[in-house]
Amino acid sequence: MKVHKATVAAAAALALSLTAAGCGDDNKDDTGSGGKKITVGIKFDQPGIGLKTPDGKYTGFDVDVATYVAKQLGHKAGDIQWKEAKSADRETLLQRGDVDFIAASYSITPTRSEKVDFAGPYLLAHQDVLLRADDDTIKQPADLNDKKLCSVTGSTSAQNVKTKIAPNAQLQQYGGYSECLTGLENKVVDALTTDDSILAGYAAQSQFKGKFKLGGFKMSNENYGIGVQKGSALKAQINTALEKMVSDGSWDAAVKKNFGPANYHNEPAPKIGVVVSS
Incomplete structure (x- = not known):
């Protein structure tokens, strides 16, 4: 009986060690770095x-x-x-x-x-606007009034324009900046506002070169x-x-x-x- 108990205990220990080893494999870094995630x-x-x-x-x-x-x-x-x-x-x-x-x-x-x-x-960074390259109607922040202005839900840029800069702007808030960019390209919106660093990144993309321009407005410090x-x-x-x-x-x-x-x-x-x- 004692031998049987020892055998069962040994089997249980082996099972636990195998389980632990399996868990370790699940958490192993698949990039090969082996470090802590x-x-x-x-x-x-x-x-x-x-x-x-x-x-x-x-x-x-x-x-x-x-x-x-x-x-x-x-x-x-x-x-x-x-x-x-x-x-x-x-x-x-x-x-x-x-x-x-x-x-x-x-x-x-x-x-x-x-x-x-x-x-x-x-x-x-500074808040700015991205415009279509051929747009000559928005030359200063106040010109955003009555324009369709796009930004992203939850961003500080959208509220900053609405409360401080152009209260009559028609604010359109989307889930992501790429959606705003598509709207700007297709003339669904007139301007995209966010930080100049982000806008510069979009304007620099090869597929958009020549299509957009930065307004050059430093409307806030970010x-x-x-x-x-x-x-x-x-x-x-x-x-x-x-x-x-x-x-x-x-x-x-x-x-x-x-x-x-x-x-x-x-x-x-x-x-x-x-x-x-x-």
């Missing part, structure tokens, strides 16, 4: 900022910043699991713990700072921050990583790589912890 929220539809390409790769300034930060936190590029972070979903993703941090053209605002914490800022859960220790760690990125030249290299083709005149790297008011 980290989930990062980015935009999937913003050329030059955060874009998921048809072949499944991820490109853009935010992607490069997030990859650098993740490396400083101890993660290889292959350890990163990219998750789409649409403008209206960003606070929810962080609050639910669906992502470790978000780098998705995420402007630091008092309202958002009540719900999440921000590291940075790591880029100072301080891009990296969002983390409220009270997270990651904020300080990410700030340290961003400071290193600027000091070792990686920040300048990422700007040139992602915005250079659009002849985008970026502001110098902002000082960490200093938010420039509009």
